[in-house]
Amino acid sequence: MNLTLKIWRQSDANDKGKMVDYKVTEISEHMSFLEMMDVLNEQLINKGEEPVAFDHDCREGICGMCSMFINGEAHGPDRGVTTCQLHMRMFNDGDTITIEPFRAKAFPVIKDLVVDRGAFDRIQHAGGYISVNTSGNTQDANATLISKHAADEAMDAATCIGCGACVASCKNASAMLFVGAKVSQYALLPQGQVEAVDRVKNMVAQMDLEGFGNCTNTGACEVECPKGISLENIARMNREFLSANVKG
Amino acid sequence: MSGFFKSSIGRKYAMALSAFFLMFFLLQHFAINILSVFSPDAFNEASHFMGTFWAVQYVLQPILIFGVIYHFVMGFILEARNRSARVKKYAKNNGAANSSWMSRNMIYSGLCILAFLVLHFIDFWFPEINTKYIQGDMSGLLGNGEGFRYYQELAHKFESPLRVGAYVIAFVFLSLHLMHGFSSAFQSAGASSMRKEKLQLFGKAYAIIIPLGFIFIALFHHFNHH
Numbered sequence: 001m002n003l004t005l006k007i008w009r010q011s012d013a014n015d016k017g018k019m020v021d022y023k024v025t026e027i028s029e030h031m032s033f034l035e036m037m038d039v040l041n042e043q044l045i046n047k048g049e050e051p052v053a054f055d056h057d058c059r060e061g062i063c064g065m066c067s068m069f070i071n072g073e074a075h076g077p078d079r080g081v082t083t084c085q086l087h088m089r090m091f092n093d094g095d096t097i098t099i100e101p102f103r104a105k106a107f108p109v110i111k112d113l114v115v116d117r118g119a120f121d122r123i124q125h126a127g128g129y130i131s132v133n134t135s136g137n138t139q140d141a142n143a144t145l146i147s148k149h150a151a152d153e154a155m156d157a158a159t160c161i162g163c164g165a166c167v168a169s170c171k172n173a174s175a176m177l178f179v180g181a182k183v184s185q186y187a188l189l190p191q192g193q194v195e196a197v198d199r200v201k202n203m204v205a206q207m208d209l210e211g212f213g214n215c216t217n218t219g220a221c222e223v224e225c226p227k228g229i230s231l232e233n234i235a236r237m238n239r240e241f242l243s244a245n246v247k248g
Numbered sequence: 249m250s251g252f253f254k255s256s257i258g259r260k261y262a263m264a265l266s267a268f269f270l271m272f273f274l275l276q277h278f279a280i281n282i283l284s285v286f287s288p289d290a291f292n293e294a295s296h297f298m299g300t301f302w303a304v305q306y307v308l309q310p311i312l313i314f315g316v317i318y319h320f321v322m323g324f325i326l327e328a329r330n331r332s333a334r335v336k337k338y339a340k341n342n343g344a345a346n347s348s349w350m351s352r353n354m355i356y357s358g359l360c361i362l363a364f365l366v367l368h369f370i371d372f373w374f375p376e377i378n379t380k381y382i383q384g385d386m387s388g389l390l391g392n393g394e395g396f397r398y399y400q401e402l403a404h405k406f407e408s409p410l411r412v413g414a415y416v417i418a419f420v421f422l423s424l425h426l427m428h429g430f431s432s433a434f435q436s437a438g439a440s441s442m443r444k445e446k447l448q449l450f451g452k453a454y455a456i457i458i459p460l461g462f463i464f465i466a467l468f469h470h471f472n473h474h
Contacts, residue, residue, distance in 0.1 A: 006339070019339055072342030098340040105333050171343065171352055172330035176256075204257055213333030214256045214326050216354065217432040223346035231435065232444075238257050239438035245252045 064161030172213030364418030426455035
């Protein structure tokens with residue numbers, strides 16, 4: 001496959017940045033999108049040009065590092081995949097592909113396609129955990145009975161890899177699917193109940209502080225989420241937040 | 249609860265609550281207006297009751313006005329905040345791939361409804377307030393004293409094809425607004441997914457039937473009096 005790539009280039013956080021056109025040739029349809037980017041970068045390095053900076057780590061869809069807004073969609077046109085799992089067979093020979101960083105005020109661009117998603121870490125630090133010391137004091141896993149339904153829903157929420165596709169896809173750059181998932185995974189389990197009030201209040205306060213937008217229920221996040229995190233998690237977070245505020 | 253309504257989720261609840269109230273108001277407004285098609289007398293009686301009963305005039309009407317203003321003002325504030333959450337826009341953004349047109353354009357359908365409300369207030373609400381509270385005529389009767397004035401005023405307004413056209417267009421945008429707004433309000437209020445499918449179906453029905461009914465009423469009176 002021969003492709004034209006329109007890629008956002010920005011030398012650092014302060015640079016204005018611009019879209020730059022590149023040609024790549026002999027791309028196999030079996031390559032992942034990131035491998036295609038590797039080919040491009042090899043071409044650029046061989047020509048003595050600066051390679052395109054992009055985030056990646058595990059390249060098997062579980063670390064949440066790879067990002068990229070490809071042809072107007074987070075992680076590209078495929079469903080339920082991260083960019084590293086997106087294959088070039090989703091595109092046609094001769095295509096022009098637009099590649100941009102995830103855009104949100106709370107995700108500032110560091111360089112090219114790399115954005116700072118530290119806002120998600122700060123939200124997690126605000127309450128996305130349980131304060132139980134398990135070292136040397138591990139309880140039997142079956143000591144506390146949990147219904148299959150609750151366990152499944154909590155696990156579904158916990159599959160969020162924090163990639164930020166929800167924020168990138170949302171027209172309001174809202175982080176509510178991420179925060180909803182992180183609140184839900186504890187709200188559904190007895191271990192999460194002790195700190196439930198403080199958790200949701202602190203995480204929502206941090207989310208607002210980071211400058212994310214407000215959810216208007218377009219559902220774009222759910223469609224683009226590589227892990228299929230459901231909007232139900234946002235509704236649950238809303239219920240948790242209301243109940244936490246009523247309880248004080 | 250002090251910081252609740254300043255938080256992003258608190259504002260979602262507030263938008264949803266005002267939406268519930270407005271949707272309920274719309275339903276009762278429609279129920280009374282549709283009477284004008286079947287029975288001018290019943291429409292007159294209902295209009296006179298709503299226009300003169302103290303609880304409607306001095307309790308529900310101020311709540312409604314507050315609800316309308318709140319829904320619009322908060323809608324604008326949230327839109328401004330949401331726009332500021334993405335300073336640099338995408339060069340290419342395929343919104344249609346993951347969301348409905350209605351959900352992405354609530355601000356524009358809302359602005360069309362606001363423009364309609366201005367016309368609607370000039371048409372009906374301001375003259376009504378003038379007659380009742382400035383001129384002090386609470387009788388609801390025609391100038392010649394022969395029966396109630398409400399049905400005649402309604403029929404007279406829909407003689408103009410321009411006004412009927414404006415109303416029809418406004419109700420199409422109202423329908424588009426409700427297509428997303430109905431289920432969105434329930435989602436914001438934390439409705440669980442178990443009820444979501446039925447709610448969405450009911451919401452779609454509401455979003456089509458009520459505005460279509462208002463369009464029918466406007467067209468009925470327009471063609472009935474020509």
